[in-house]
Amino acid sequence: MIYYDTVSKVYYGVGSIMTMNERMLTGTMKINAKNHLEIGGVDTVDLVQKYGTPVYVYDIARVKEQADKFKKTFKQKNVKAQVAYASKAFSSLALYQILAKEDVSLDVVSGGELYTAIQAGFPSQRIHFHGNNKSESEIEAALDYQIGCFVVDNFYELEMLDRLSREREQMINVLIRVTPGVEAHTHEYISTGQVDSKFGFDLNSGQAQKALQSIAGMPYIELLGLHSHIGSQIFETEGFTMAIETLLKQAKQWQEDFGFELKVLNLGGGFGIRYIPEDEPLAIEEHTTAIIESVESSIKELQLSMPEIWIEPGRSLVGDAGVTLYQIGSQKKIPDVRQYLAVDGGMADNIRPALYDAKYTGILANRANDATEETYSIAGKACESGDMLIWDLPLPKAESKDILAIFSTGAYGYAMASNYNRIPRPPVVFVENGKDFLAIKRETYADMLRLDQSINAE
Numbered sequence: 126m127i128y129y130d131t132v133s134k135v136y137y138g139v140g141s142i143m144t145m146n147e148r149m150l151t152g153t154m155k156i157n158a159k160n161h162l163e164i165g166g167v168d169t170v171d172l173v174q175k176y177g178t179p180v181y182v183y184d185i186a187r188v189k190e191q192a193d194k195f196k197k198t199f200k201q202k203n204v205k206a207q208v209a210y211a212s213k214a215f216s217s218l219a220l221y222q223i224l225a226k227e228d229v230s231l232d233v234v235s236g237g238e239l240y241t242a243i244q245a246g247f248p249s250q251r252i253h254f255h256g257n258n259k260s261e262s263e264i265e266a267a268l269d270y271q272i273g274c275f276v277v278d279n280f281y282e283l284e285m286l287d288r289l290s291r292e293r294e295q296m297i298n299v300l301i302r303v304t305p306g307v308e309a310h311t312h313e314y315i316s317t318g319q320v321d322s323k324f325g326f327d328l329n330s331g332q333a334q335k336a337l338q339s340i341a342g343m344p345y346i347e348l349l350g351l352h353s354h355i356g357s358q359i360f361e362t363e364g365f366t367m368a369i370e371t372l373l374k375q376a377k378q379w380q381e382d383f384g385f386e387l388k389v390l391n392l393g394g395g396f397g398i399r400y401i402p403e404d405e406p407l408a409i410e411e412h413t414t415a416i417i418e419s420v421e422s423s424i425k426e427l428q429l430s431m432p433e434i435w436i437e438p439g440r441s442l443v444g445d446a447g448v449t450l451y452q453i454g455s456q457k458k459i460p461d462v463r464q465y466l467a468v469d470g471g472m473a474d475n476i477r478p479a480l481y482d483a484k485y486t487g488i489l490a491n492r493a494n495d496a497t498e499e500t501y502s503i504a505g506k507a508c509e510s511g512d513m514l515i516w517d518l519p520l521p522k523a524e525s526k527d528i529l530a531i532f533s534t535g536a537y538g539y540a541m542a543s544n545y546n547r548i549p550r551p552p553v554v555f556v557e558n559g560k561d562f563l564a565i566k567r568e569t570y571a572d573m574l575r576l577d578q579s580i581n582a583e
């Protein structure tokens with residue numbers, strides 16, 4: 126149990142006492158001698174001077190460290206595996222190029238993510254294509270690029286894959302995505318493994334079996350195995366082990382009935398991260414160890430051969446590597462009610478608080494260890510009462526032009542950003558070993574008008 130002592134302003138954990146700041150500093154993040162937040166050896170105050178605000182900053186060493194942790198247990202236990210980054214969490218050319226070198230595979234869910242991967246020169250055989258409504262042109266692009274695997278979601282897609290593979294006489298590897306009937310304990314919008322889900326073939330009603338049987342008559346489709354994804358921001362291993370047991374029992378049954386051979390078991394992503402000090406995510410190694418041990422024990426019991434294990438972490442690779450820096454602007458104090466601080470971004474660059482009631486925390490990056498004396502609620506600048514990033518955040522007495530750093534914004538932040546209120550998207554800066562790299566430029570007003578047509582045009 127972790128608890129916060131409001132008098133001494135520290136968190137008491139198992140055998141540890143930490144300030145809020147210390148619990149949120151991951152990877153290379155630290156408070157430097159100038160009392161500034163530093164990431165990747167770069168002072169965030171300098172980053173703000175160079176790139177302005179808002180700006181997303183990624184600690185690239187942290188991304189690599191997380192990727193290593195995912196790969197490590199499989200290597201140590203000598204289990205064949207692929208760690209496929211679920212790029213919906215955050216995709217960019219530079220990130221794909223970094224991950225290509227880290228021996229990570231890539232899960233893409235749209236023509237746009239696929240196009241980005243192709244432009245980044247990502248090795249095509251390590252790309253897996255997801256999605257519950259892939260279009261014919263998206264599938265054609267993936268076939269042209271000869272990607273490694275399609276995760277087939279429904280009969281509509283299966284028929285299209287069959288037709289296109291025959292026309293092209295091109296072999297295609299597929300996994301069947303099934304909903305194993307497991308509900309992860311998470312927000313209902315990000316829970317996907319339950320029966321009533323728009324994703325995948327339902328196991329209980331026999332849809333998945335029907336898909337498997339129809340693939341047997343498709344000459345260019347090679348069925349590698351099964352896929353399931355139970356949800357997101359998961360803090361326990363039980364959901365994964367329940368899904369494993371269900372899928373392997375089913376695989377055994379299909380082996381006996383149709384000679385089905387499970388070569389690959391893909392368990393999706395969903396590994397949770399810390400957004401606020403109270404969050405206690407499991408260590409990555411705990412997840413991977415539980416997954417491997419559960420697969421090993423089930424296959425032993427069922428007398429199946431060991432499949433390759435594939436996983437698809439998104440949030441846990443990039444989430445806590447990312448920090449958003451904002452400048453504080455207006456303040457509003459309602460006596461006996463609340464103090465608001467407004468920042469120069471908000472729901473346009475981070476929709477998660479408004480969409481999922483997601484909780485975040487932050488510090489003043491330019492006065493990081495100053496004593497907290499006030500409680501502020503952090504408002505965005507969009508014309509929307511619901512554009513609140515954080516409620517009741519303890520901070521030092523803040524002034525306009527202070528820099529607010531919000532932690533753990535690396536996943537589903539930029540990726541879900543919009544131009545609501547015609548607010549341009551912030552830039553993305555990667556930092557590592559004391560150097561910064563502009564991975565995505567700040568959008569300009571002209572960029573936003575690029576597709577607009579003027580009725581006054583000649």
Ligand SMILES: Cc1ncc(COP(=O)(O)O)c(C=O)c1O
Binds near residue numbers: 211
């Ligand atoms: C099929 C699939 N794989 C992987 C992920 C990645 O999830 P997360 O970012 O929670 O790891 C998702 C998103 O929830 C998903 O739908």
Ligand SMILES: N[C@@H](CCCC[NH3+])C(=O)O
Binds near residue numbers: 213315357358477537
């Ligand atoms: N976008 C969601 C998670 C959904 C992931 C996609 N299956 C989030 O921000 O938490």
